[in-house]
Amino acid sequence: MALDLTAPGEVAQYRRRAARRHVVSRVSLYTMVVLAAVIGAGPFLWSSITMFKANSDLYNADNNPFIYNVTPTVAHVSTLLTDTAFPTFLWNTVWVGVVVVAITLALGLPAAYSLARLPGRWSAALGIVIFLVYLIPPTLLFLPMTRVISFLGLQDNTWSLVLVYPTFTLPVSVWLLMGFLRAIPKDLEEQAMVDGYSRLGAFLRAVVPLAVPGIVAVVVFAFTITASEFIYALAFISPTSEKVLSTGVPTELIRGDVFQWQSLQAATVLVAVPIALVFNFFLNKFISGFTMGAVKG
């Protein structure tokens, strides 16, 4: 840039224009950011306001719905926690999730290692098949599955979900774990085997410890999709005491035609926020996992 040919005023003008362009781009970026956050969290923000509202405030269509026109109350939240089956649903979701995740890892980790490392003519094709299984939705399988469950005598029993949920956690977990395991250098196991470990020993003692961050990410992912599942839980289970959060909240917390709106919204917020918090923590790991799974080993 030939600066000496430009008048001093012109330089200042360029500089102002560049600064203005910078400001405009920052302002539009932050506008988009706020808009995205409000659209994403909007229904939950509305739920969070609702859960503390007194009945006299909530059920008056003329009140401004965004503020508290009557002193807020925690009565409906404590009703949810003490007078409804919400704690039961929560407990069922948690233990089903934990057992399903354990089964998923026990089956999926060796399978992923086998697909990522060990020789075998079919392993490449099998990896694709396992991934495609993830695309077969519960909505296609739930009707024959109800017959299988009733054949096994597991109807109306939360254990039916433990049996069936790995059908969707396993394929996606194997896919993710495959990516994480491939990212671990082969030399490490070879070194471990030179040091006298068997292949199995090298896998357990050298590979698994290094894969822990990836495994934790898979645990979070598998637990989240387990907690979200709806159709199997709805089709298999009708007693209140055996229901999980995803089916219990929308079907049981509505007494007759009376919607306990504040308690319902409290339930939504109390479940949504912790899951999103943990998930956010591992987001970068998922992103790298999805990409690595697609890279040929």
Added chain:
Amino acid sequence: MTQTITPRTSTTRSSAHAPRVRWTDREGLLSRVFLLPTVVYIVGLVAVPFFLAIAYSFSDVTAGQPSYDFIGVRNYVRIFGDPVFWKSLQNTLVFTVISMLLIVVFGKVLANILVADFKGKWIVRLLVLLPWTTPVSLSAVAWLWLLDSIYSPIDYVLRNVGLIDSNLYYLGQPKLAMASVIAVHVWRLVPLAAVIIMAGLIAIPQEINEQAQVDGAGFWRRFFEITVPMCMPVIAVAGLFGAIFTATDMTVAYVLTRGGPNNATQVLSSWAFFKGIEGSDVAQGAAIALFLFPLLLAAAIAILRVVRKMEVF
């Protein structure tokens, strides 16, 4: 592979420096042992139920009468004569196509926002992830309240701005109910699409762009000849995932509208549920659900093709 035969009992406890004869070292065997449980499980609880679904669709199995009698294509004849089935099929296709397009567009926008540099990224990411990580049935409950016929805050705002005189009854009018169901699908799947697209954006090697810049390619040339072709596969994958999760979901329709008003938001999966579980007609429900399969197959083939193209890079 060594063919030395050592007694099985001694192999498991042999010393660490023994030659590679233990089963824990035989890679072919180990590979199969590692894969077997997963394969057995998936065959038993995915493949078998899938073929059962096909078998049931040609039978008269009901929840009360589970004995299998082959009745040929009678279920399909009954389905084809049912206007609700055609409405469900049409809704499934309409919801899927519109959602997929919107998910791709907003997913790309959100991905671009999230890779940009700004303050408070952590909290924004948390808020943006909420729709995807929350169990669908619970976020549908939040939407149910947001779209309430009397107390909807959206209506309150519109009333006070003067755009409407009386409430809109989002879930009570066919067109608005359809729009609501699509909106919830798009809302919950855009974060997933954004995450997939982000993964793709991050995977593009920066050197290619820099090299092109050094070689004198301008912004637009780089955009159309590098960024777009390298992003397209991952955008396509995001769209196809969005399509699959929209097409096969019944939770949103079930919680928000129960397929109503007057089947305006009925989709194949919810209709299969109402017939097969609430109506106890397992055979007919299975036949209805099977119509999802061609949609899924097409999407799966498309994904594989796109992924194969990606591996060229």
